[in-house]
Amino acid sequence: METQILEINLISAQGLKPPSTNLRRLQAYAVAWVNPTAKLKTRIDSLGGENPTWNDKFLFRVSDEFISGDTSAVSVEIFGVGYIKDFLIGTVRFLLSTCLKKMDPIRRSGGGTPSFTAVQIRRPSGRFQGVLNIAAAVYDSSECGVLDKVSAVSFRELMEKKESESRRRRRLSRAGSKQSSGGESCDFSDSSDSTASTTLKDWNCVRERAGKEKGNQSNGGGLLCGLVMQSKIPFCPSDRDLELWADSFEENG
Template sequence: MPNSGRSRRRSSAYTPPPLPFHLLELNLISAQDLHRAGARTRAFAVAWAHPDHKLRTRPDLSGNTDPVWNERFVFRVDSAFLQSETSGITVEIYAARRGGSRLLGTVRVVISTFRPSAASASIAALQVRRPSSLRPQGILNVGLSLLDSHVRSMPLFAADLGGAAAHSFGGKGIPVPPSTKVEDMEMETKLEKWKIEMSPEHGGEQRADGHRSRRGEGNRAKRRGMLSCYGCGHGAADTSDSC
């Protein structure tokens, strides 16, 4: 009997090992200049880290060239996925039509250029490319972050894939609560400052491959602060170190 009591105490104090996956949150914020001015398009986006598990936004009802979604998707990924130089999330933007949706462009969100952390979201403006010619056509604004350990410890209703073990997980997407008004205002402020930083007047030219040119680099070095977080691969620095 004494031995059984000690074993019960040991089992109650036992802490299970950490789960071998991370929750990667992608925020599809908005897009600009997806098609010629004057054409009305109810654009929506489809995102996936593996083609067997795709998630989509609602169509933007404004119908203009600059759709706004601000929808968050969570993907369950393993450490190998985060550490790989080539891992990424594919985003396709479509125009909703009665006869069938038309693909407007594609974006590849390469994880290694973001170095996501739980401290805050890394925000970037990525080039959208046309499906056939791969020529630049518009900009997609995204945010990427890792959810903290408290969220990871919560029960998962359903999860998306993860790296080498993608096929063994299955599932759909993980429900994410809508962002608060304060978060939305902060996101809009960051995007406005990002646009100013990327404008030609501030020496923020951008090449077609998604990286800034070095013109005006000396001037940018003087403007430190919030925008200093947006280095390393088109606005994707390790925010836990640089902010």
């Protein structure tokens, strides 16, 4: 079965309504999934309160039929951090057709340029309150071919995995240098900055290549609920990064 890569970016939410029993400042996070067996979680926003910002990106491997289906949706649940257990703030059922139908056929079939929209949040009571700002894009599976080893991945976790692996390799390299030279060696590289920079550059290359091949000149900008969003979502993992994550996933699995 032919597959494509669906990229979902949970950007932010506005006007969340925590329960009246919550006496401290709201700390919110979101959980998203296409298949309930593979749920992905954003970071916790500790500063935004009722207007959290995550800007977390998720990649899902989906079929062509799912992309083109009128009722195909991504499910999102928004939670608040509680004293004993976390509490549900609201849910969103994001229909892909409401976002992807804005795209021309080339972009919808794997052009890779994100489309932005805002979706109302349904509270546990059934009432609508607040909005979720979200972006979606579709990539040819050939752009991230190693995702056929996993069904879903968080880009943030992918970068953290690569940084951890880079630090481990540097430690092994320093240990080997000390043993061979009998002295101490110094490593002045910044693991976090250098790794993140390399990853972002790799992902930008994938986007630029996809844009050139599809002839798409859109800058992906958008205005969401009175918020001026960034003109581009600047990062996307390369095949090399995904291979690293997928290999580690198989070893730990």
